[in-house]
Amino acid sequence: MQKLNTATQMRQMDHAAMYGEYAVAPAILMENAGHAVAERAEKYIGGWLGKDVIIFCGKGNNGGDGFVIARHIQAAGARVYVYVLGCFQDYSSESRQHLETLFKLEDRETCIIVRCGDENIDWQLLKHRLQDSQIVIDAMLGTGFHGNLREPISSVTAVINEAAAASDLTVIAVDIPTGVDSDTGAVSGSQEEENGPVFADMTITFGALKRGLVFYPGRLCAGHVELDLIGMPAPLLKKSEDDPAYWLQESDISEILVPRSPDSHKGSHGTIGIVTGCSDMAGAALMAAHGAVRCGAGKVFLRVPSQTAPYCIGRQPEIMVRGIGNGSFFIEKDAEYIVSECRSWSVLAMGPGMGKNRETKKFIQYLISHTECPVVLDADALNLLTGEQNFIRSFGNRIIMTPHLAEFSRLSGYSLGEIRKDIIYAAKRFAAAWHVNLVLKGAPTVIVSAKTGNAYVNPTGNSGMACGGMGDILTGMIAAMTAHETMPDICTAASVGVYLHGAAGDYCRNHVGQYGFTPMELADAIPKVISQLGEAMAVPRLQHPMIGGR
Ligand SMILES: NC(=O)C1=CN([C@@H]2O[C@H](COP(=O)(O)OP(=O)(O)OC[C@H]3O[C@@H](n4cnc5c(N)ncnc54)[C@H](OP(=O)(O)O)[C@@H]3O)[C@@H](O)[C@H]2O)[C@@H](O)CC1
Numbered sequence: 001m002q003k004l005n006t007a008t009q010m011r012q013m014d015h016a017a018m019y020g021e022y023a024v025a026p027a028i029l030m031e032n033a034g035h036a037v038a039e040r041a042e043k044y045i046g047g048w049l050g051k052d053v054i055i056f057c058g059k060g061n062n063g064g065d066g067f068v069i070a071r072h073i074q075a076a077g078a079r080v081y082v083y084v085l086g087c088f089q090d091y092s093s094e095s096r097q098h099l100e101t102l103f104k105l106e107d108r109e110t111c112i113i114v115r116c117g118d119e120n121i122d123w124q125l126l127k128h129r130l131q132d133s134q135i136v137i138d139a140m141l142g143t144g145f146h147g148n149l150r151e152p153i154s155s156v157t158a159v160i161n162e163a164a165a166a167s168d169l170t171v172i173a174v175d176i177p178t179g180v181d182s183d184t185g186a187v188s189g190s191q192e193e194e195n196g197p198v199f200a201d202m203t204i205t206f207g208a209l210k211r212g213l214v215f216y217p218g219r220l221c222a223g224h225v226e227l228d229l230i231g232m233p234a235p236l237l238k239k240s241e242d243d244p245a246y247w248l249q250e251s252d253i254s255e256i257l258v259p260r261s262p263d264s265h266k267g268s269h270g271t272i273g274i275v276t277g278c279s280d281m282a283g284a285a286l287m288a289a290h291g292a293v294r295c296g297a298g299k300v301f302l303r304v305p306s307q308t309a310p311y312c313i314g315r316q317p318e319i320m321v322r323g324i325g326n327g328s329f330f331i332e333k334d335a336e337y338i339v340s341e342c343r344s345w346s347v348l349a350m351g352p353g354m355g356k357n358r359e360t361k362k363f364i365q366y367l368i369s370h371t372e373c374p375v376v377l378d379a380d381a382l383n384l385l386t387g388e389q390n391f392i393r394s395f396g397n398r399i400i401m402t403p404h405l406a407e408f409s410r411l412s413g414y415s416l417g418e419i420r421k422d423i424i425y426a427a428k429r430f431a432a433a434w435h436v437n438l439v440l441k442g443a444p445t446v447i448v449s450a451k452t453g454n455a456y457v458n459p460t461g462n463s464g465m466a467c468g469g470m471g472d473i474l475t476g477m478i479a480a481m482t483a484h485e486t487m488p489d490i491c492t493a494a495s496v497g498v499y500l501h502g503a504a505g506d507y508c509r510n511h512v513g514q515y516g517f518t519p520m521e522l523a524d525a526i527p528k529v530i531s532q533l534g535e536a537m538a539v540p541r542l543q544h545p546m547i548g549g550r
């Protein structure tokens, strides 16, 4: 797993490296950061020789990185224009040290330094230079950015974005694109406004991934992301932070989802009870059951209200269907029979297409309070349990709630704006208050453990999955994962389910196309995706360079 850090956590890590027992000199960390950008970007753009490059350096240490980059790429044969947006005396001592070196390398041909801290920017000249250049390096603001971009950075950002949109200029961001909040992925201004963020093709980030690089809209600004450890001492890289969050990686999943034992039997892989559906909502129930089947469940039982049963029976031979009670939705007195069945089930999943009848709420509560197995709650079960924080708290350790953002807003009482502002914070706050395992579905999905409070952010999935039924499949997948005998705990099971669900979506996007692949097609791709674990899966943009961060 990769840590997903906030700006504060990064400052603590930097501080511990420089001023703690390891005493790494600040100028060396900055040197390593600048060198990493020069080296990684060189591979990305295909070499510096003969390229015209403009580096914009802000007045903080992100700008200091820019001075180091300029020195390295001048040496590699590029012509560099360095726009120094701060005043010499205001820079940190390490940035000043690197700027002084750069002043000594200044000439008219290969290292042209523009001192903007003391004078105005010649915008016409800058626009011409942008037209004639191949690369822009954004070293204006890093983890120190807050609020909305101020001048002159907001105007510089606007001309960079304009030039990049009109040509094949490549924009490389240092640590994080200017104008992206490291903690949340929120961006300066709105995308239409002039004080919006830099849109980069590539970002090289230092020490640990920043949360803002994986949450939208910041993620859209980052392009291809690579992590460089810049010589941080290993214990600091491994140290768990307060308020931890992690970016799941394929290797985490393949370590957990070990090959099935050759002498395993259906009992080794769990008995899944899916108790859901109402009136004509048979499809949601069947999809949840199919999600479980495709995750290698030992046995899958589907229990639906008796009037729903005719639409389910015989649709899929692997699923053992039975109608319960007499009606078109579950009522409390139907629960006793399920409780007796639950004694031999590994897990119980409820919610997809279950309806909003208050009688069904009593049925769900009866089942939760009279069983002992893990319970996965989705969709209507979540809507029915809105306001039942105290009830859930008493069983929360064995419950996984899987809301999407709107369901989460109803459940938690937090507004959508409040949630989107800091998704990890909202998810952790809720999981702690309800003492429950949470899968907050979105782009990206966040999983929080009831036991540890740790957050895990899922890298897989795509917008082709934004359609009805995908969540139903996930419910069955998570249920099946909790039941595998090798699964250490239910939060891990939820993480594996979420990762595979997204990876199967990515498989469908790559093989069927982004538009119109179905939840059932996604479920059918799960076995292929599991068999490919360990090989490189074709997940675009952020995933692999970050997962394989060195
Ligand atoms: N520490 C280390 O060891 C290492 C750190 N490294 C690098 O340092 C970076 C962090 O450096 P940093 O803390 O100096 O912050 P940075 O992002 O340069 O910006 C600070 C300046 O931005 C300004 N500013 C803020 N918001 C603004 C706005 N909206 N509009 C305009 N201006 C705004 C703010 O001004 P203020 O608001 O305070 O007046 C302040 O002057 C990190 O991302 C990495 O690249 C690497 O070298 C590795 C070693």
Ligand SMILES: [K+]
Pocket (backbone or CB within 6 Å): 062, 138, 139, 140, 141, 142, 173, 174, 175, 176, 177, 178
């Ligand atoms: K930057």
